[in-house]
Amino acid sequence: MEHSIALVTGTTSGLGYAAAHLLAGEGWREILVTGRSLARVQETAAKLASETERQVFTPLELELDTPSSVQSALAALVKRGRPIDFLLLNAGLVPFKKRALTEAGVEASQAPLIGHHQLTVGLLRANLLSPNARIVIAGAEPARGGVPLFRYTDVPAFAANYFQGDRTAAVEALIRNGPNVKYVPNNAYADAKLIVAWWVAALARRLPSGMGVYAVSPGGATATKVVRSAGWALRNLFIPIVNLIPGMNQTPETAARRYLQASEFGTDVSGQFFASKLGKFSGPIEAQLQPHLHDRASQEAAWQAVVNVSGVDLSEGAPVTARPSR
Numbered sequence: 139m140e141h142s143i144a145l146v147t148g149t150t151s152g153l154g155y156a157a158a159h160l161l162a163g164e165g166w167r168e169i170l171v172t173g174r175s176l177a178r179v180q181e182t183a184a185k186l187a188s189e190t191e192r193q194v195f196t197p198l199e200l201e202l203d204t205p206s207s208v209q210s211a212l213a214a215l216v217k218r219g220r221p222i223d224f225l226l227l228n229a230g231l232v233p234f235k236k237r238a239l240t241e242a243g244v245e246a247s248q249a250p251l252i253g254h255h256q257l258t259v260g261l262l263r264a265n266l267l268s269p270n271a272r273i274v275i276a277g278a279e280p281a282r283g284g285v286p287l288f289r290y291t292d293v294p295a296f297a298a299n300y301f302q303g304d305r306t307a308a309v310e311a312l313i314r315n316g317p318n319v320k321y322v323p324n325n326a327y328a329d330a331k332l333i334v335a336w337w338v339a340a341l342a343r344r345l346p347s348g349m350g351v352y353a354v355s356p357g358g359a360t361a362t363k364v365v366r367s368a369g370w371a372l373r374n375l376f377i378p379i380v381n382l383i384p385g386m387n388q389t390p391e392t393a394a395r396r397y398l399q400a401s402e403f404g405t406d407v408s409g410q411f412f413a414s415k416l417g418k419f420s421g422p423i424e425a426q427l428q429p430h431l432h433d434r435a436s437q438e439a440a441w442q443a444v445v446n447v448s449g450v451d452l453s454e455g456a457p458v459t460a461r462p463s464r
């Protein structure tokens with residue numbers, strides 16, 4: 139992949155900031171950095187430029203909860219007309235103690251995927267991803283299970299119990315946190331990252347052959363602001379206890395480096411979810427093999443649910459073909 143233009147979402151703090159910093163250090167020619175408000179992301183771009191001593195950061199306003207903001211960002215990217223080599227869909231959050239929905243009726247921790255889907259499909263339709271582009275989206279270990287206090291939903295069983303076996307309707311209910319969904323913040327987060335992993339697998343089947351997409355858990359990096367909205371037990375019990383165990387936490391830079399590592403992966407592993415070894419939140423990443431992650435019916439149901447909620451699909455409009463090299 140050419141180290142030319144990268145776009146990183148959610149750069150106003152944490153891992154997005156660290157990733158943008160690392161990309162500059164690796165010689166990327168331009169890094170589009172996004173944030174919910176132009177003023178804040180302009181500040182971020184200026185800070186990054188001063189810390190790295192490189193004038194390569196372009197601020198872009200992008201509020202993923204708001205479809206019109208995604209459309210405006212896309213319009214600005216279309217106007218520029220320069221294809222992106224590395225699309226890093228990092229923005230995300232651990233959900234609030236009290237259930238929060240966006241104006242479009244999407245649960246807050248699910249909303250970044252809906253905005254990221256609108257952005258990615260928009261870029262593909264506009265031929266604004268380079269032929270060998272890499273797309274990386276933030277996943278998290280709870281999607282594979284086995285993380286205390288977090289439990290993902292058994293979607294086939296949930297669909298059978300409440301939606302006559304219709305998994306698309308079941309995933310859509312998780313994205314909207316209803317009907318038939320009891321709000322448990324940590325479980326909503328596990329479901330959001332599970333749906334991310336399934337979306338990646340389904341997107342990989344739809345991408346032009348030179349492109350690759352990966353879900354990557356950055357692992358534990360509690361020095362970011364990720365749990366700012368989380369409940370008391372997670373902030374004051376789970377994380378401090380986990381941090382006492384050697385090898386369960388890492389710096390934001392080390393965590394963000396995983397994204398860059400995945401951007402060099404081949405298309406042979408496109409569509410997979412990479413995370414820490416079982417029982418760990420740091421160290422090397424590996425492809426996750428849990429059967430529920432590889433269930434094709436659930437992957438396709440997740441894709442269709444995201445399409446339904448976002449109102450955007452790849453099959454509409456211009457066919458997706460790889461753009462000729464510049």
Ligand SMILES: NC(=O)c1ccc[n+]([C@@H]2O[C@H](COP(=O)([O-])OP(=O)(O)OC[C@H]3O[C@@H](n4cnc5c(N)ncnc54)[C@H](OP(=O)(O)O)[C@@H]3O)[C@@H](O)[C@H]2O)c1
Nearest residue numbers: 148150151152153202203229230276278358359362363364
């Ligand atoms: N840190 C960890 O231990 C850990 C572990 C596994 C996975 N992750 C994942 O890593 C990613 C980055 O997290 P972090 O630790 O860097 O957290 P962070 O410090 O809270 O940064 C998150 C960034 O995403 C932005 N963001 C969130 N929702 C957004 C939305 N709807 N629209 C636009 N921007 C939005 C935030 O902007 P605002 O400041 O404006 O809200 C912020 O810039 C997340 O997807 C998270 O789930 C983190």
